[in-house]
Amino acid sequence: MPESKSRKKPAAAPPAPKASSTPKPNPVWYKPVMFGLMIIGLLWIIVFYISQGAFPVPALGGGNILVGFGIAIVGFLMTTRWR
Structure with a gap:
């Protein structure tokens, strides 16, 4: 047979x-x-609850919780880039 x-x-x-x-x-x-x-962020929220809203920023009222969580969330988001 031919190749x-x-x-x-x-x-x-x-x-x-x-x-x-x-x-x-x-x-x-x-x-x-x-x-x-x-x-x-955690300390911000703790101070807000312990001081019954008098600290850290009285003018924000319940917004202090949002500020505390916002600061903490930025820290948690940084963990996604941690090597």
Whole structure:
């Protein structure tokens, strides 16, 4: 039986170099700021409840809870980028 003509395969190109697969570590200040925001938010809410609304900002009233949670949430959102 006759053999078919073999086709030349194109030379395989080397794979493109990948960007560094390991992410860069966070700066030194990242972890203290992250935990600091979570603690400050918690303390803001605790002070509001203990002082019965007289502190930290009396003009905000119940908005102090939103401020406290907002500060803490920023800290928690920072945990998604923590390496």
